[in-house]
Amino acid sequence: MEFKKFKLFEQMKPTIRKEFIFLLFAALITGGCRKIFDLPKEKDYLSNNINFSNKIFEPILGRTNLMGGFNADNSTMPMKFEIVNARFGDGRPVTDLFQKAPTYVWTTAYNGLEKSLEEIEAKRKLEEHALFEIRSSGEFIMWASANNSLIKPRPADSTNFPQDTRYFDLKITNSGGQTVIKDLQVRPWRERPYEPSNDMNLYTGGPAPDPDFPNNPNTRDYIRPFMSNVIGDATDVNLGTNDDENDVIVYIRPFTGGNGHSLRFKVLNKDSVAINPAAFNETKWDKLVHGFNMQKTTEYVQYDVAYPIPLVEVPTAYAPGGSRAHAELKYSRIGFGGGRVVATFGIDFAIYKKGDWEIVFHFKKDNPKFQND
Incomplete structure (x- = not known):
């Protein structure tokens, strides 16, 4: 049987024989070398310079705020983002940002051509979301459901003391490792309806x-x-x-x-x-x-x-x-x-x-x- 396979190979045209050998060699290189030589799996790249252009976020409560300036510095996506160590400047834990409330999310694009309120409402639905979140893109969002009664805005006397400022760290992970960006801040403005x-x-x-x-x-x-x-x-x-x-x-x-x-x-x-x-x-x-x-x-x-x-x-x-x-x-x-x-x-x-x-x-x-x- 093996002899017949060899005879079949000998009967191939030279050009086809060369292509066959090349494909076989490529398969060995890509699929077999890692097993043969016990090479480690390829890891994602995570830059040491990953950061945000602005580390102070000042959303206006009562409206949806998208905040970012994330610089991945060519790091491999996707990444996992996790808000950790949320605290006030005096060390008290921050919990109000992570309350959940129903907020509107669009399921179909709004274009201004809708002919009735019912047609508009059919394009969006209410979902439970934490008031403050980070998306998979590295973009922060403060949902419109965050209002003065759920999140205390900055002081009315215009002071800016650390004990009134919310701080947090952001842990970023991919298969290449993890890094932590420290001391990001949230300083919300009160609602402007x-x-x-x-x-x-x-x-x-x-x-x-x-x-x-x-x-x-x-x-x-x-x-x-x-x-x-x-x-x-x-x-x-x-x-x-x-x-x-x-x-x-x-x-x-x-x-x-x-x-x-x-x-x-x-x-x-x-x-x-x-x-x-x-x-x-x-x-x-x-x-x-x-x-x-x-x-x-x-x-x-x-x-x-x-x-x-x-x-x-x-x-x-x-x-x-x-x-x-x-x-x-x-x-x-x-x-x-x-x-x-x-x-x-x-x-x-x-x-x-x-x-x-x-x-x-x-x-x-x-x-x-x-x-x-």
């Missing part, structure tokens, strides 16, 4: 002082809209929104009487009386936000919405930049010379907390001019 939030004191949650008069308790800072071609009815000049003029300010605030997931837009005149939305005759109300079941009254326009707004940080028709929704009110009038003038004002905003919210534009000093010239 909306953005822009310059009207809110970041430490206390109360009203923010006027940046020009920070020690005057009778003044405060406000959110300001973007605005173009809005003429004052009495002054007949362009109204402004800068720090010195404050002709128009914005409130983002909760209101009562909604359904728990509504968003309302309202415009007030200088006497704090609501202006009929019909006056803003160029506004595309059906495309103002990704909302449904629009209700239009003589005082406001209201929608059923899914929170947060925007739902995810990807560009859509309602949030062209991804991180903020874009709401623009417009109206037109005939100006001097007979040309049509289109006036616009609005806000790029985000709201992170589910509820009934209203965005109010308040003309403080002069009303917008709607009449033709």
